[in-house]
Structure formats: structure tokens, C-alpha cells
Amino acid sequence: MAKIITIAHQKGGVGKSTLAINLALCFQDQLSVALVDIDPQGSILHIKEDFPQLSIIGENSLQNIRQLNFDLIIVDTPPYLSNRLPELFENSDFIIVPTKAGFFDVMAIRSTLGLIKEAQAKTPTLKAAIILNMVKARAGITKDVIDLLATMDTPILKTMIHDRVSIASTVITCGILNGKDQKAKDEITSLAEEIVNHIITDQ
Numbered sequence: 498m499a500k501i502i503t504i505a506h507q508k509g510g511v512g513k514s515t516l517a518i519n520l521a522l523c524f525q526d527q528l529s530v531a532l533v534d535i536d537p538q539g540s541i542l543h544i545k546e547d548f549p550q551l552s553i554i555g556e557n558s559l560q561n562i563r564q565l566n567f568d569l570i571i572v573d574t575p576p577y578l579s580n581r582l583p584e585l586f587e588n589s590d591f592i593i594v595p596t597k598a599g600f601f602d603v604m605a606i607r608s609t610l611g612l613i614k615e616a617q618a619k620t621p622t623l624k625a626a627i628i629l630n631m632v633k634a635r636a637g638i639t640k641d642v643i644d645l646l647a648t649m650d651t652p653i654l655k656t657m658i659h660d661r662v663s664i665a666s667t668v669i670t671c672g673i674l675n676g677k678d679q680k681a682k683d684e685i686t687s688l689a690e691e692i693v694n695h696i697i698t699d700q
């Protein structure tokens with residue numbers, strides 16, 4: 498049965514769709530991958546023709562997602578707490594919560610993490626982790642943010658994705674891995690490896 502990786506954060510513009518597309522392209526080398534968009538505004542669906550190599554599926558019913566005939570399904574979600582998230586979370590194997598590294602961005606994670614905790618109570622095998630995205634090269638991460646993250650009781654992935662023009666150009670270059678920015682490629686590859694390790698181990 499397909500593994501399901503869901504990318505969620507109720508805040509808009511944190512990089513959910515960008516990471517969803519690039520992870521799908523990255524895993525696609527070795528696995529059959531579908532990218533499912535449960536956002537009714539469908540930002541990923543809008544760019545379907547830019548990624549003919551990807552199986553991009555507008556969501557039908559959540560129960561049907563797991564039945565899709567793929568090894569891996571990556572689900573992109575909308576920027577609000579949709580009433581469909583609980584069911585989606587309970588059916589996921591891994592939830593990635595991208596956030597910018599600012600204090601208020603990290604504060605905004607709480608309700609998404611709360612929903613994840615409720616889903617984990619029902620589905621103990623469900624794992625989740627925070628990924629810091631759009632980290633500014635020089636500003637780095639402040640102690641305030643590190644202290645706040647430490648209270649979240651949700652693992653933080655070691656990989657950080659920096660704020661890079663090459664990543665913002667994902668659609669133009671047909672994916673980070675297709676572009677020329679080696680540091681960006683290394684970050685997305687490292688993210689994919691870390692996710693695989695979390696899914697296949699009991700950590």
C-alpha cells in the first residue's frame with residue numbers, strides 16, 4: 498500500500514507546495530509517486546502542465562488516496578485548518594510542517610501541531626516533523642526561535658532549506674534538481690533522505 502507524506506501548515510506562503518513538488522520530483526527517480534492537491538484553489542493543479550513528468554491528481558475522496566496505485570503519495574494542503582485535515586492526518590504516514598524561521602511564524606504552527614497530536618492519538622504510527630524553510634543566510638535562526646521550537650514537542654528535521662532564488666524558481670526550472678544551484682539540490686536531497694529515514698525507522 499502507498500505511503501502517504503502530507504505537507505501541512507495552516508499559514509500560507511511557508512513553502513508547502515514548493516516542497517511538495519520538489520520532493521515528488523526527487524522521489525520519482527526511485528519510486529512511483531503521485532502528488533495530490535487537497536487545496537480547492539489547487540495551486541499545484543494550476544501548474545500541472547508545467548510538470549508533465551509528474552502524476553498530479555486533484556483530490557477525490559480522502560479514502561481513495563491510499564488506494565491509488567503508487568508507492569508514494571505526497572499530499573499538499575491548503576493554508577487554513579480545513580475540516581478534512583483530521584481524516585487526512587490519520588491516514589498519513591508522515592506529516593511535514595514547513596515554517597519560516599521567524600518567531601511569529603513558528604508561533605503560528607501550534608494549531609497544526611495540535612491537530613497532528615490528535616491524529617497521532619488515533620494513529621500511533623503517524624510521525625511528524627518540522628522543517629525550517631526560507632532560512633535567511635546571514636540572519637540564521639535566533640535563540641528565541643530555537644527556544645520556542647524546543648517547546649513544540651515535535652522533532653525538527655536537521656535539514657534546513659535556505660531562502661534561495663533557485664527555489665523560488667521551481668516552476669521555471671521544472672524543479673530544483675533540474676536547476677543549477679547545487680546547494681539547493683543538496684538541501685532537497687538531504688530533506689528527502691531524512692524523511693525516508695524517519696519513515697523506515699522507529700525513531
Ligand SMILES: Nc1ncnc2c1ncn2[C@@H]1O[C@H](COP(=O)(O)OP(=O)(O)OP(=O)(O)O)[C@@H](O)[C@H]1O
Binds near residue numbers: 659
Ligand atoms: N526556500 C525558498 N526560497 C525562496 N523562495 C521560496 C522558498 N520556499 C518557497 N518559496 C517561495 O515562497 C512562496 C510561497 O511558497 P508556496 O506557494 O510553496 O507556499 P505554500 O505554503 O504552499 O502557500 P499556500 O499556503 O498559500 O498554498 C512562493 O513564491 C515560493 O516560490
Ligand SMILES: [Mg+2]
Binds near residue numbers: 515540574
Ligand atoms: Mg500551496
